[in-house]
Each structure stands twice: as structure tokens, then as C-alpha cells.
Amino acid sequence: MSLIGTLFDAPSRLTALDPLAARAGAVADRLLPSGRVRGWLHGRPFGHPAHPAMAQLPVGTSVSALLLDVAAAVLPGGKALHAPARGLSAVALASAVPTAVAGWADYTGLHVDQQRTALVHATGNAVAVACWGASLVAGRRAALLRSAGTLAAGAAGALGGHLAYRWAAGPNHAEHLPHLAGDGSPVDIGALEDLPDGRLTRRSVGDAPVCVLRRGSSVRALTDTCTHLGAGLHGGEVREGADGPEVVCPWHGSAFRFDDGRVVGGPATAPQPTVDVRVVDGRVLARVDAPPRS
Ligand code: FES
Incomplete structure (x- = not known):
């Protein structure tokens, strides 16, 4: 150097x-x-x-x-x-x-x-x-x-x-995730029954990690790498926000809305890239959306 x-x-x-x-x-x-x-x-x-x-x-x-x-x-x-x-x-x-x-x-x-x-x-x-x-x-x-x-x-x-x-304090740490998620086609991330109910878990769409929340037959997901400093959101907690469930990052407490990735708390400034999820014949299909707008 x-x-x-x-x-x-x-x-x-x-x-x-x-x-x-x-x-x-x-x-x-x-x-x-x-x-x-x-x-x-x-x-x-x-x-x-x-x-x-x-x-x-x-x-x-x-x-x-x-x-x-x-x-x-x-x-x-x-x-x-x-x-x-x-x-x-x-x-x-x-x-x-x-x-x-x-x-x-x-x-x-x-x-x-x-x-x-x-x-x-x-x-x-x-x-x-x-x-x-x-x-x-x-x-x-x-x-x-x-x-x-x-x-x-x-x-x-x-x-x-x-x-x-050099030390990456400030930049968005999840900007690259949509580019790791393949060609934009939905990816099978497993059977609905295999996802833990009411708990966060981590799966992959292409090479992009995603944080998945199943509640009964409803499944939501966000990309897993926190935009603030890169923690795995699946290690965080779920809380109920005014507009639906939110995930709270385990490192510094940034909170993101599952439905649109919006930052609703903590030091993060960039929204979390979102994931479109469907359940078809008992299989969970996920697709990482294009980069979000602020
Ligand atoms: S890494 Fe998620 S809030 Fe800091």
C-alpha cells in the first residue's frame, strides 16, 4: 500500500x-x-x-x-x-x-x-x-x-x-445485491412447509442472500445484507410497524419495512432492496427487485 x-x-x-x-x-x-x-x-x-x-x-x-x-x-x-x-x-x-x-x-x-x-x-x-x-x-x-x-x-x-x-462507513452495503440475483426470473427457495413459522431465516436467490419471514401461508422477504454496514438481517428481530412487519438489524438497530424496504429507524439511510415472493403449489418463489428508490 x-x-x-x-x-x-x-x-x-x-x-x-x-x-x-x-x-x-x-x-x-x-x-x-x-x-x-x-x-x-x-x-x-x-x-x-x-x-x-x-x-x-x-x-x-x-x-x-x-x-x-x-x-x-x-x-x-x-x-x-x-x-x-x-x-x-x-x-x-x-x-x-x-x-x-x-x-x-x-x-x-x-x-x-x-x-x-x-x-x-x-x-x-x-x-x-x-x-x-x-x-x-x-x-x-x-x-x-x-x-x-x-x-x-x-x-x-x-x-x-x-x-x-476505504473503511466503508457511509456507503450503501446492499447496492450490489440485485446484480447477484440472477437474470430477474423467480427462483425456488424451498417448500413453504420447510420455512420456520414466525421466525426469520436466510435463503439465497442466485448469489444474493435474502431474509425470509413466513407467517402461516404468507411469506415476505427482503435482501439480507443490511444497507448500513452489512449485517445479516436474518439474525435480527421482527416487529410490527404501522404499515406491516419490519425487520430490525441485529448490529445497530436499523429497521426496514418488509413490504417496500423503507428505512424506518436506526442509522441506515439507504432502503433495503426488496424481494417479490409468491407461493405456487406449496413452493416459495422469490425474485430480487430492481434497485429501490429512496
Ligand atoms: S449493520 Fe444494520 S444497522 Fe448497522
Whole structure:
């Protein structure tokens, strides 16, 4: 692996951070709102995490401030550019707060190795916020502090990208399942009588795992790999929702409606790919639907 990849992977092995990681998760669970507001913080209404999108504002404004400060330093008579740079830095500071809250909400649903990296990412951003805040009252050194904060935020942002793409914190973990399920023809997944009644079980449609719920002669199914971080939903629990049965993921408690795969709770943001099920002559036929819409 490249030097940069090795460097960015290093925080995931910092086991000394584990007590702090656990504490940060517990505090978040106690302080952050639950229910619908928590769903907004995760980005559930958008079908993808809110935190990276919200980060555009502090990143964009702080980089713009940096460019203005550089221009102020090199252009003759450019000193007047420090004033708009200061304003942009204030916007970066203000918008960093809700961005951090959304990230903190996502943090609670990560594996511990991902949480270690997230803590280092958050520390870099905290340094950035401190620098931007100090720059507002710093006088002559303000531009220097603004620039230092933006460099810290840039490094933290790069690590956040590594966490998202290399360590898969945030992406949909079930997008590929419809592509593993064969040509779209119904597949025989067994006899109705062989499915446990009232309990979740796992079957396969092509190479796609599906989570099956039989209740008497009625059978429902969803794809089995949780869109959040990939747990097997068949290891979870069934609960009754307002619009029919839901499956609750065993890892972080995301809940999905069986009938349309919609996310109705937990940190998942992408809907679960659905499965069409029919019972014909005592045999259960299943077909994984095309990728769902948010
Ligand atoms: S893997 Fe996290 S909620 Fe399912």
C-alpha cells in the first residue's frame, strides 16, 4: 500500500483510543435526539448520509477564505480582502457545528476500528474550529490562524474520505445485491412447509442472500445484507410497524419495512432492496427487485 494509504489506515489500529471511543458513543446516545430528528441527522430523508453533504459548507467557505488571504498577501493593495476572508471563516465556524453533530450521530453506528479513525478525524476538525474561532479575535495573526485551521480541516477531511471509501462507513452495503440475483426470473427457495413459522431465516436467490419471514401461508422477504454496514438481517428481530412487519438489524438497530424496504429507524439511510415472493403449489418463489428508490 502507498505511504498515504498506510498513514490514513494507522488511526484504525489505535486501540488506546477505545475507552474514549466508547465514551464518545455513550455521550452521543445520551445527548443527541432520537426518533425523527436523529433520522434527519443521519440523512434518512435524503437516502444517503447528511454529514458529508453538510461538510461542503465549512470546507467551501474556509478554502475560499484561505484563497482570499493568499490574494491579500500577494496582491498590491490586497489587504482589503482580509475582511471577506474573516466573514467566510465565521461562516465556516458556524456551519461546522451542525456538521459535527450529524457526524457524531453517524459515529454511534460504526465499528470500533472505524470509530478510532472517526475520533482522529474529529480531533483534526476540532483543531480547525479552534483556529477559526481564535482568528475572529486575533488581530494581526488572524489570517495565519484561519489558514492553519483550513489546513487542519483539509487533513481531517481527507481522513474522513478514507473512512468513507476505504473503511466503508457511509456507503450503501446492499447496492450490489440485485446484480447477484440472477437474470430477474423467480427462483425456488424451498417448500413453504420447510420455512420456520414466525421466525426469520436466510435463503439465497442466485448469489444474493435474502431474509425470509413466513407467517402461516404468507411469506415476505427482503435482501439480507443490511444497507448500513452489512449485517445479516436474518439474525435480527421482527416487529410490527404501522404499515406491516419490519425487520430490525441485529448490529445497530436499523429497521426496514418488509413490504417496500423503507428505512424506518436506526442509522441506515439507504432502503433495503426488496424481494417479490409468491407461493405456487406449496413452493416459495422469490425474485430480487430492481434497485429501490429512496
Ligand atoms: S449493520 Fe448497522 S444497522 Fe444494520
